[in-house]
Amino acid sequence: MSDTVEEVQVDPSQLPDDIIMRVNHLVKEFPISKGVFFKKQVGAVQAVSDISFEIREGETLGLVGESGCGKSTTARTVLRLLEPTAGDVYFRSKERGVVNVATADRRVLNDIREEIQIVFQDPYASLNPRMTVASIIAEPMTVHDEGNKQSRLDRVKELLKVVGLSPEHANRYPHEFSGGQRQRIGIARALALRPTFMVLDEPVSALDVSIQAQVLNLLDDLQEEFGLTYLFIAHDLSVVRHISDRVAVMYLGKMVELADRDALYDRPMHPYTHALLSAVPIPDPTIEHQRERILLEGDIPHPSNPPSGCRFHTRCPVAQEGKCDVDEPEFRELEPDHWVACHFPEIKQVVV
Amino acid sequence: MTEPLLSVDNLRTYFSTEEGIVRAVDGISFDLAPGERRGVVGESGSGKSVTAMSIMGLIEPPAGEIVTGEILFRGQNLLSLGEDEMQDIRGGQIAMIFQDPMTALNPVYTVGDQLVETIVLHQDVSKTEAREIAIQALDDVQIPNAKEKLFDYPHQFSGGMRQRVMIAMGLSCNPELLIADEPTTALDVTTQAQIMDLMLQLADDRGTAVLLITHDLGVVAGFCDTVQVMYAGGIVEAGTADDIFYNPQHPYTWGLLGSMARLDAVQQDRLHSIAGTPPSVIDLPPGCRFRPRCAFATDICGRILPQLREAGNEGQTVACHHADEMDLKTLAVDSSDRIVKQDEVVS
Ligand SMILES: Nc1ncnc2c1ncn2[C@@H]1O[C@H](COP(=O)(O)OP(=O)(O)OP(=O)(O)O)[C@@H](O)[C@H]1O
Ligand SMILES: Nc1ncnc2c1ncn2[C@@H]1O[C@H](COP(=O)(O)OP(=O)(O)OP(=O)(O)O)[C@@H](O)[C@H]1O
Ligand code: SF4
Ligand SMILES: [Mg+2]
Numbered sequence: 029m030s031d032t033v034e035e036v037q038v039d040p041s042q043l044p045d046d047i048i049m050r051v052n053h054l055v056k057e058f059p060i061s062k063g064v065f066f067k068k069q070v071g072a073v074q075a076v077s078d079i080s081f082e083i084r085e086g087e088t089l090g091l092v093g094e095s096g097c098g099k100s101t102t103a104r105t106v107l108r109l110l111e112p113t114a115g116d117v118y119f120r121s122k123e124r125g126v127v128n129v130a131t132a133d134r135r136v137l138n139d140i141r142e143e144i145q146i147v148f149q150d151p152y153a154s155l156n157p158r159m160t161v162a163s164i165i166a167e168p169m170t171v172h173d174e175g176n177k178q179s180r181l182d183r184v185k186e187l188l189k190v191v192g193l194s195p196e197h198a199n200r201y202p203h204e205f206s207g208g209q210r211q212r213i214g215i216a217r218a219l220a221l222r223p224t225f226m227v228l229d230e231p232v233s234a235l236d237v238s239i240q241a242q243v244l245n246l247l248d249d250l251q252e253e254f255g256l257t258y259l260f261i262a263h264d265l266s267v268v269r270h271i272s273d274r275v276a277v278m279y280l281g282k283m284v285e286l287a288d289r290d291a292l293y294d295r296p297m298h299p300y301t302h303a304l305l306s307a308v309p310i311p312d313p314t315i316e317h318q319r320e321r322i323l324l325e326g327d328i329p330h331p332s333n334p335p336s337g338c339r340f341h342t343r344c345p346v347a348q349e350g351k352c353d354v355d356e357p358e359f360r361e362l363e364p365d366h367w368v369a370c371h372f373p374e375i376k377q378v379v380v
Numbered sequence: 381m382t383e384p385l386l387s388v389d390n391l392r393t394y395f396s397t398e399e400g401i402v403r404a405v406d407g408i409s410f411d412l413a414p415g416e417r418r419g420v421v422g423e424s425g426s427g428k429s430v431t432a433m434s435i436m437g438l439i440e441p442p443a444g445e446i447v448t449g450e451i452l453f454r455g456q457n458l459l460s461l462g463e464d465e466m467q468d469i470r471g472g473q474i475a476m477i478f479q480d481p482m483t484a485l486n487p488v489y490t491v492g493d494q495l496v497e498t499i500v501l502h503q504d505v506s507k508t509e510a511r512e513i514a515i516q517a518l519d520d521v522q523i524p525n526a527k528e529k530l531f532d533y534p535h536q537f538s539g540g541m542r543q544r545v546m547i548a549m550g551l552s553c554n555p556e557l558l559i560a561d562e563p564t565t566a567l568d569v570t571t572q573a574q575i576m577d578l579m580l581q582l583a584d585d586r587g588t589a590v591l592l593i594t595h596d597l598g599v600v601a602g603f604c605d606t607v608q609v610m611y612a613g614g615i616v617e618a619g620t621a622d623d624i625f626y627n628p629q630h631p632y633t634w635g636l637l638g639s640m641a642r643l644d645a646v647q648q649d650r651l652h653s654i655a656g657t658p659p660s661v662i663d664l665p666p667g668c669r670f671r672p673r674c675a676f677a678t679d680i681c682g683r684i685l686p687q688l689r690e691a692g693n694e695g696q697t698v699a700c701h702h703a704d705e706m707d708l709k710t711l712a713v714d715s716s717d718r719i720v721k722q723d724e725v726v727s
């Protein structure tokens with residue numbers, strides 16, 4: 029099989045039943061401008077460069093990659109918190125049917141924002157310190173004018189219980205809570221409007237391991253209870269293995285590999301995925317002493333000036349001159365549901 | 381047994397704050413042999429960094445104070461030294477690397493100037509000789525074009541390269557002890573792999589002892605010979621890496637290992653999280669600090685603070701009243717994430 033995403037024609041009304049979101053050729057660039065009075069664009073940060081993928085109803089899609097590879101930009105752009113430079117984002121809305129989020133007008137966007145929610149990384153910065161927990165959690169309901177004061181308060185108490193906090197906590201302020209508890213408050217708030225789809229941008233990265241486990245377990249329970257679909261962003265590949273059904277790997281604004289969880293960890297094909305997985309330490313001395321690391325040379329180039337051809341070629345251990353530095357590899361489906369963008373893909377076991 | 385290089389005995393480091401006395405490090409003792417690589421792990425706020433700062437003589441009065449204890453380095457009590465003598469040791473015989481290299485590098489001087497200054501301060505060499513040593517040091521940490529890089533400023537380096545500069549600076553005076561406080565926490569995982577590989581090579585070649593502070597048990601597994609686990613200002617368990625990873629005796633160590641998602645394991649549905657949060661180290665209640673989160677707690681745990689004693693393998697030490705009586709293999713986690721004995725699981 030070698031059809032590329034390019035060949036897939038999307039008729040928005042034809043989004044297959046099991047797909048909740050299809051992202052097509054998404055591009056997001058941030059202009060770099062110079063000059064004080066007359067701003068002149070001198071270049072662009074190519075944060076997300078033509079990526080395409082689908083998210084299935086009820087699944088968790090993990091999105092991994094190193095700092096600056098474009099994970100958060102992807103998340104914010106598919107939610108239209110950032111305007112896409114190009115591309116389409118088809119979303120199956122309960123109220124509106126299939127909607128292209130990338131081009132939807134304000135009213136439509138407002139409707140679907142009830143169905144899609146985002147939880148941010150930093151449980152300290154993302155909660156307003158001057159608001160009580162009750163008003164923080166109720167805010168989305170207030171903004172969308174849902175229910176009355178009493179019904180909102182009832183819902184807040186219900187939500188606090190759902191995320192494992194006590195309803196008595198409603199009148200406290202964020203600083204009275206630990207990091208893990210604050211992240212629960214952020215999750216309760218995201219759940220307020222009964223979303224179907226949640227984007228979780230590094231939801232446990234700032235937490236201690238034992239607290240991380242509590243929040244991951246909670247996310248698991250909520251998914252089961254409410255049939256939620258998750259886009260789970262993280263740089264911790266162990267956490268992503270635990271929580272995801274499928275996993276996508278990004279490098280410098282490109283998606284380089286996408287596969288079912290077990291296929292990605294047991295039979296990764298992209299040289300960058302190999303290096304990434306081999307670098308993750310495993311808490312077991314015997315295994316650690318036996319493992320071979322694939323150490324990459326140098327640093328990640330900046331996305332304002334990405335390398336030609338394959339963006340990974342400057343650091344790739346198997347790159348071939350004349351090919352990888354010239355032609356950009358297509359994102360191809362090399363095995364059923366296993367997509368790879370590399371001229372020289374190879375199955376390699378690197379985890380143990 | 382060889383004489384320990386570093387011997388910390390009953391160290392207590394407290395801070396006075398508006399909320400009360402913070403017992404950041406509260407009676408810890410451990411030894412470090414020459415060339416030993418020891419991991420210090422534990423949750424945020426458990427006292428790892430304060431332990432390091434205490435050894436380096438960087439606790440600032442009047443807020444912070446070492447209230448009891450001895451820190452012997454090659455038999456000499458560091459706590460009795462004056463600031464001048466301490467300055468000689470710092471960056472000379474004991475070097476330190478921090479999580480954020482930017483805080484340790486001065487942004488207005490070139491990397492070369494800062495390296496040369498450190499070397500001249502601690503070694504009896506001329507400026508020209510120091511420059512040669514600096515180039516060699518940058519070369520050792522695999523910074524390409526070391527000669528030209530001397531003229532660069534810290535902001536011209538990436539995060540990983542800056543951490544290499546810090547390692548170069550730390551090792552330029554051939555210290556006997558390197559204290560690394562979360563040296564790779566701010567870095568990406570592929571860069572972390574490069575840095576840890578480099579540290580391992582250099583420490584191995586030179587026989588440098590390392591105290592590696594980290595919350596990442598995976599990093600410890602690959603790098604450390606021995607480990608101490610800290611909880612709320614105390615050491616709750618210590619032993620070889622094999623003791624800690626394969627035969628943990630303290631319920632907290634057991635919980636910590638179980639709560640980690642692992643790259644190599646297809647997971648059970650739920651992770652073993654430890655219910656609750658660590659206690660505040662202000663106004664600590666009497667007894668064992670892990671008691672509110674512990675499935676084995678009995679009456680005595682609420683009254684008496686357990687001291688480290690041998691349990692498990694030979695040489696392994698544990699601070700738990702019930703360390704010998706309980707079989708951690710019978711532990712399980714119930715539906716509300718509490719660690720319980722298996723026969724008590726109600727789902
Ligand atoms: N508002 C912005 N203006 C200019 N550049 C930006 C902006 N937001 C992000 N970028 C750049 O776009 C690139 C991708 O950033 P993004 O935040 O999406 O990365 P990420 O994968 O989420 O990284 P991290 O793991 O650090 O969160 C980076 O080079 C970043 O500096
Ligand atoms: N200068 C200070 N003044 C007051 N309290 C302090 C000071 N420095 C540290 N503490 C407190 O001492 C305790 C131990 O802090 P320490 O920095 O050693 O933790 P840590 O184990 O290194 O945590 P982390 O993993 O977050 O770095 C914490 O409760 C902290 O708030
Ligand atoms: S296309 Fe070439 S450079 Fe890119 S990952 Fe594959 S082999 Fe490496
Ligand atoms: Mg991000």
Ligand SMILES: [Mg+2]
Nearest residue numbers: 428429430561
């Ligand atoms: Mg610290």
